[in-house]
Amino acid sequence: MRPATVLLIVLGACALASAEQKADAIFLKRQLQVLNLLRHLNQPLIDPELLVFKNSFSPLNNLNKFKDPTAVKNFLKLVTEGKLLERDAIFSLFDARQRAQMVTLFEVLYGATDYDTFLKAAAWARDRTNPRQFLYAFSVALLHREDCRGVILPPAYEITPHMFLTTDVVRKAYQAKMMRTPTVIPMKFTGSVNNPEQRVAYFGEDIGMNSHHSHWHMDFPFWWKQEYTVDKDRKGELFFYMHHQMVARFDAERLSNDLPAVEPLEWDQQITEGFAPAATYENGQEFPMRPDNMKFCDLPSLSVRDMKIVEGRIRDAIASSFVKTADSRLLSINNTAGVNLLGEIIESSANSVNPVYYGQPHNDGHVMLSKVTDPLQRYGVPPGVMEHFETATRDPAFFRLHKHVDNLFKLHKDLLLPYDVSELDFPGVKIEAVKVVGSCKASTPNQLITYFDESHIDLNNIVENVGREQPVDIKAVVSRLNHEPFKYVITVNSKKPVRGIVRIFLAPKLNWFGQRVPLDVARWGFIELDRFPVRLASGDNIVSRNSVDSIITVPEPRSFSNLVSDVEKAIRGEQVFSYDKYYRHCGFPRRLLLPKGKPEGMVYQLYVVVTDYDKDIVEPGIQPEDVENLSSLGYCGVMDGKIPDGRPMGFPFDRRIVSPEQFLTPNMEVVDITIKNVNQKPAE
Ligand SMILES: [Cu+2]
DSSP: OOOSOEEEEEOSHHHHHTTEEEOOHHHHHHHHHHHHHHTTTTSOOOOHHHHHHHHHOOTGGGGGGBSOHHHHHHHHHHHHTTOSOOTTSOOOTTSHHHHHHHHHHHHHHHTBSSHHHHHHHHHHHHTTSOHHHHHHHHHHHHHHOGGGTTOOOOOHHHHSGGGTSOHHHHHHHHHHHHHTOOEEEEOOOSSOTTSGGGGGHHHHTOHHHHHHHHHHHHHSOTTOOGGGOOOOTTHHHHHHHHHHHHHHHHHHHHHHTTOOOOOOOOTTSOBOOOBOOOOBOTTSOBOOOBOTTBOOOOBTTBOHHHHHHHHHHHHHHHHHTEEEOTTSOEEEOSSTTHHHHHHHHHHTOTTOSOHHHHOOHHHHHHHHHHTTTSTTOSSOOOOOGGGSTTTGGGSHHHHHHHHHHHHHHHHHHHHSOOOOHHHHOOTTEEEEEEEEEESSTTOOTTEEEEEEEEEEEEOTTTSOOOTTOOOOOEEEEEEEEEEOOEEEEEEEEESSOEEEEEEEEEEESBOTTSOBOOHHHHGGGOEEEEEEEEEEOSEEEEEEEEGGGOSSEEOOOOOHHHHHHHHHHHHTTSSOOEEETTOOSOSEEGGGSSOOOBTTOEEEEEEEEEEEHHHHBSSTTOOHHHHHTOTTHHHHOOSSSOOSBOSOTTTTTTSOOSOHHHHSOTTEEEEEEEEEEOSSOOOO
16 A cells, blocks of 8 residues: 655756746847857858957957957967968868867957957957857857856857758758748758668767767867866766767667667778768868778878877776876776766866877877878868767767777776665665656557657858848758657655655667667666656655656757847847756757657666765755756756766766666666657657
């Protein structure tokens, strides 16, 4: 018999909504200025207000308005001496010289002491700098400026559509613009049925996922210096975990399409799968195609041997459980914080304890792949998709590289002691039942539905505008994975009132061979679906949580044109424009929370774990409601504060599981659920 008192707990939506506030005139003006600045980025400014700033602002006469006058002088020197990257060249963040220029501009913009100076300096720099180099510096500065909190950047795929769209779509958009004909252009995924990898192209080429990935690297730039004063808490661990989860998601997607798990790349083996991006840079150069079975080649400044040597040192560090710092100290990584040190080393970030010794294997891996088709630049082939965060996941080799990198982290995690029962259990708390329920009336319990829907991408920015002519409505339409919303209903019994953290993971039940996999093997492929605090009363509690509130995902962004029109209407007083100070551009698209599953249904296991909030939280003062307000915390952490959950990311499945029976304490529960892919969105 259940106790008579059952407490119903619904968390999420209300708390998240409270972060929204009505935009005042100052915010609206700033939001519109940012949109005007980024509109038609490849064209010179046309907005009259920004044009005045561009022509009249003198950084040199305003040096006292910048925290770092040297950065301003250095940038001015680059401009006056004509040393900046040409405007129609291809900006690569992995090119040290181009990156240094970008960082100088970032330091100018980030260091502007007030918003007006920031905007005027940006308007001044915009047409003098390479557009994507400017965009990256400006975006990172805006995202980190206190006075720009909540300002929304338009979707990355609408600011620089060339980086996300295929050549045929771009060509048709130009034609439509010339004819001034409103058009909707269907975009196909690249490749053909002759290539099995094409079955998962909808995932790698998803514009929302590419946007998430590029924003992650804006929120956590590898070049971020400690002197910028914003603390990037557990950045190295987040680098590991976000990419680890992307690989786990890719593998789950592959299984849904009868493909085996992705194989890690190896430096002395052929890259079996080629890739043809079918895309063109803004300057007309095509993204290079990589044929099947290419081998890694030495680049002028980086050899395959170097890659292996550096990786060998990292493997040694993992095996010996300590890393060597630049000043010859030894730091232990045989602890919870070790993964963070390792992440900074592997990426490698400006925080690496020894960049000379451990190199930058992740960044170099991207470059090795990007340049593999013309390593010595004999033919002047431009960089491949792997050289840009906004295009990298299109290439299946991205996931192969990251599986290779992920395996280094696994080596480390597997050397740590498995969690003992006292670390896993939550005494007095027991999960009695778990189910998932679809929002559709006709839905079957524990069966979730995925489908493909259509999304429109505003292409107005792709084509140049002459003067202030009326824009022509040109859109691309893409097919995207989506799912019917659902909720988790978890019955938890507690012996006393406590606070807990619910952690929810999903994993395919069977591997590619149709076999059950031991928990210790399966755990590395677990996909985290959600993590949220609960207040449990004494007795039985029904915890209900909507899938849309997941801390992994972000909602669909507003299109560029909708953003402009919503802000303009709000300025005219015709509607309210709400914004969220904690708005995050980084986050997995909400649509992609679930893997596709199969038309006949595919069985997954849902693991639900409730842990002790008061033990897990890093600072005792943090209330569950504060945690609720942190959007896309799961993959994107906190931009400028502490991550509230002190457990290692992926806990408790990040370490070896010796005995599944002992591991599954009463505060955990596993249920089978089915994910079924239907052709169309089911009726509401
Ligand atoms: Cu990445």
